[in-house]
Amino acid sequence: MAMTDQAPEMAVSDEVAIDIQNMNKWYGQFHVLRDIDLTVYRGERIVICGPSGSGKSTLIRCINALEEHQKGSIEVDGTILSSDIKNIDTIRSEVGMVFQHFNLFPHLTILENCTLAPIWVRKIPKKEAEETAMHFLTKVKIPDQANKYPGQLSGGQQQRVAIARSLCMRPRIMLFDEPTSALDPEMIKEVLDTMIELAEEGMTMLCVTHEMGFAQAVANRVIFMDAGQIVEQNEPKEFFNNPQSDRTKLFLSQILGH
Amino acid sequence: MSDTPRNIGAFVRHDQIPESPPPASETGIVGWVRQNLFSNVFNSILTLLALYFIYNLMADFLPWFFGGVWRAESIRDCRDILDGARGGCFAVLSERWHQLIFGIAYPQEAYWRPLLAFVLLFVAAAPVLFSDLNRKLLGFTAIYPFLAFWLIWGGTILNPVFGFLGFVVAYIVFDRLSHISFAISAIGGVVGAIVTWFVGGMIAAAVPELLALEAVPSRDMGGFMLNMILGTVCVSLSVPIGILLALGRQSDMPIIKIICVVFIEFVRGVPLITLLFVANVVLAYFLPPGTNFDLILRVIIMITFFSAAYIAEVIRGGLAALPRGQYEAADSLGLDYPQAMRLIILPQALKISIPGIVNVAVGLFKDTTLVSIISMFDLVGVIRGPILASTEWNGVYWELWGFAALLFFVVCFGISQYSQWLERKLATDHR
Numbered sequence: 117m118a119m120t121d122q123a124p125e126m127a128v129s130d131e132v133a134i135d136i137q138n139m140n141k142w143y144g145q146f147h148v149l150r151d152i153d154l155t156v157y158r159g160e161r162i163v164i165c166g167p168s169g170s171g172k173s174t175l176i177r178c179i180n181a182l183e184e185h186q187k188g189s190i191e192v193d194g195t196i197l198s199s200d201i202k203n204i205d206t207i208r209s210e211v212g213m214v215f216q217h218f219n220l221f222p223h224l225t226i227l228e229n230c231t232l233a234p235i236w237v238r239k240i241p242k243k244e245a246e247e248t249a250m251h252f253l254t255k256v257k258i259p260d261q262a263n264k265y266p267g268q269l270s271g272g273q274q275q276r277v278a279i280a281r282s283l284c285m286r287p288r289i290m291l292f293d294e295p296t297s298a299l300d301p302e303m304i305k306e307v308l309d310t311m312i313e314l315a316e317e318g319m320t321m322l323c324v325t326h327e328m329g330f331a332q333a334v335a336n337r338v339i340f341m342d343a344g345q346i347v348e349q350n351e352p353k354e355f356f357n358n359p360q361s362d363r364t365k366l367f368l369s370q371i372l373g374h
Numbered sequence: 375m376s377d378t379p380r381n382i383g384a385f386v387r388h389d390q391i392p393e394s395p396p397p398a399s400e401t402g403i404v405g406w407v408r409q410n411l412f413s414n415v416f417n418s419i420l421t422l423l424a425l426y427f428i429y430n431l432m433a434d435f436l437p438w439f440f441g442g443v444w445r446a447e448s449i450r451d452c453r454d455i456l457d458g459a460r461g462g463c464f465a466v467l468s469e470r471w472h473q474l475i476f477g478i479a480y481p482q483e484a485y486w487r488p489l490l491a492f493v494l495l496f497v498a499a500a501p502v503l504f505s506d507l508n509r510k511l512l513g514f515t516a517i518y519p520f521l522a523f524w525l526i527w528g529g530t531i532l533n534p535v536f537g538f539l540g541f542v543v544a545y546i547v548f549d550r551l552s553h554i555s556f557a558i559s560a561i562g563g564v565v566g567a568i569v570t571w572f573v574g575g576m577i578a579a580a581v582p583e584l585l586a587l588e589a590v591p592s593r594d595m596g597g598f599m600l601n602m603i604l605g606t607v608c609v610s611l612s613v614p615i616g617i618l619l620a621l622g623r624q625s626d627m628p629i630i631k632i633i634c635v636v637f638i639e640f641v642r643g644v645p646l647i648t649l650l651f652v653a654n655v656v657l658a659y660f661l662p663p664g665t666n667f668d669l670i671l672r673v674i675i676m677i678t679f680f681s682a683a684y685i686a687e688v689i690r691g692g693l694a695a696l697p698r699g700q701y702e703a704a705d706s707l708g709l710d711y712p713q714a715m716r717l718i719i720l721p722q723a724l725k726i727s728i729p730g731i732v733n734v735a736v737g738l739f740k741d742t743t744l745v746s747i748i749s750m751f752d753l754v755g756v757i758r759g760p761i762l763a764s765t766e767w768n769g770v771y772w773e774l775w776g777f778a779a780l781l782f783f784v785v786c787f788g789i790s791q792y793s794q795w796l797e798r799k800l801a802t803d804h805r
Contacts (some may be wrong), residue, residue: 209708
């Protein structure tokens with residue numbers, strides 16, 4: 117992995133990509149997200165970490181409306197998220213998402229997985245969609261698997277296909293929900309390499325992960341969440357070397373101390 | 375502790391062990407027999423007992439079957455020919471063949487029409503059952519129901535033509551209006567179809583002789599043909615209705631959900647035979663006097679409702695078996711609800727549901743014999759009524775019921791084999 121001690125200098129513009137204001141969410145009586153305020157600028161690479169159950173996955177799933185928030189506002193690319201279906205579908209087609217368990221479509225080939233949404237949502241001709249798909253499959257280094265089914269691929273390969281599938285929609289923002297947590301150690305690197313490459317191209321990324329090496333290498337901001345709140349955020353160097361809150365210190369000592 | 379490696383037994387392999395065939399006792403017929411039939415004393419005894427049982431069964435059955443009489447006038451005639459020898463009286467099958475297949479009243483000279491419809495059924499079903507075939511054949515599949523109706527029931531060709539045109543008009547209107555809203559275009563489509571059918575009905579009534587086949591009323595349908603008609607129509611209608619009910623049951627819209635749940639739970643909670651009695655007798659009270667609502671149509675509606683409710687529950691199981699992630703992945707790519715269902719969810723849910731759907735389909739096909747209770751002369755009705763009650767064939771049970779069982783078995787076994795082939799073909803998950 118192209119790891120350096122310092123986050124590389126990558127362009128972060130003043131343009132706002134995601135603006136979350138005072139967002140709250142409940143599951144029944146359980147208050148999962150509390151007063152979340154987060155502004156993401158275009159080109160930012162944000163890593164969100166925290167103990168399990170802290171609401172970090174829920175937070176990024178609210179951004180593309182896989183989860184509904186009950187209070188506050190979320191604005192993605194200038195579109196305010198409402199319960200209007202058209203509105204939600206617009207945002208979803210602009211925001212790519214990669215899941216912990218890949219969620220490839222097992223009844224379709226790799227190529228069909230990648231071309232399905234461009235053909236049906238973007239109304240791109242099949243041939244053109246296939247060319248785009250091959251382009252991105254080449255980028256994630258598995259063009260030779262295009263005609264296989266997801267079940268025939270290793271976990272790492274499947275996750276790279278999932279990334280390519282999202283990229284085929286030409287999203288402006290990518291959300292990663294623990295993309296390496298379900299992978300064997302040998303396969304984590306190949307997925308992280310793909311994500312680093314993507315970051316270097318200037319993609320706006322929000323990534324829930326426990327890969328602190330990745331955070332140090334590419335993130336320009338690390339957010340620590342606990343009990344549904346953002347507890348601390350900082351640039352990675354400061355965050356790791358000089359954590360402020362006790363909760364962060366404890367968390368870092370637990371995940372780095374083994 | 376000593377630091378010599380002696381106790382660990384350090385070891386490094388440098389060469390690959392070559393593959394070799396399994397020992398001879400594991401392969402071949404002798405190996406198989408030894409392993410499966412005579413592996414120990416108890417199994418050997420069981421094997422011998424089973425062989426003895428099979429021998430006795432065959433010693434009884436084979437002479438009866440091969441010594442059977444195929445040409446005779448009546449059961450007494452049969453006994454005279456057999457003259458005390460063992461043999462079945464299969465003459466009833468050859469003598470009453472037409473009744474068994476077409477029922478008692480279907481006109482003789484028109485037998486070719488249902489036969490042709492039966493042969494064409496395979497052509498029409500092929501592109502639906504085998505997706506590798508040319509998709510253009512689906513055009514014939516769309517025409518087939520109307521063609522088969524014309525062949526079997528006869529009458530002017532205008533009836534089925536306008537029946538078909540009604541659907542075409544409905545589709546065109548729906549397509550033209552679909553940019554406004556789903557509800558308006560759906561209502562428009564229904565209105566378009568009804569208008570076409572109404573106008574078409576008047577035109578057809580005006581020229582009843584145009585390209586007309588001899589009309590055969592529904593009460594003259596019978597024999598195995600009636601079972602086939604009911605089975606084919608009800609299976610092909612109840613699968614799509616079942617899918618809609620299953621999706622409706624999962625709907626976020628409370629009214630649709632309640633309608634689907636009540637329908638499914640009510641229909642599942644009632645025996646099919648009561649529904650058939652309702653179709654036969656009670657429904658007439660609810661209809662305006664003088665309306666002639668075809669009995670076969672009423673029965674088709676009831677059986678379809680019945681099996682659609684079961685299929686809906688089977689498909690609900692398939693939908694529930696899909697991981698949440700599939701819905702989320704479809705959503706996150708921006709697919710809308712119809713696209714997500716058609717492209718992602720249903721293909722997988724239906725694949726999981728194949729054994730259950732086939733179970734319902736096979737059961738439904740056999741349940742079509744229940745119409746004999748409401749005095750329709752399907753295969754069972756024909757055997758029970760006109761044949762066994764006749765003086766010539768009173769008492770020929772084994773041959774007739776064996777034949778009926780064989781016919782149903784062939785069809786049901788065929789459906790079952792097809793479904794297993796389909797499951798293997800769709801197995802892409804490589805678990």
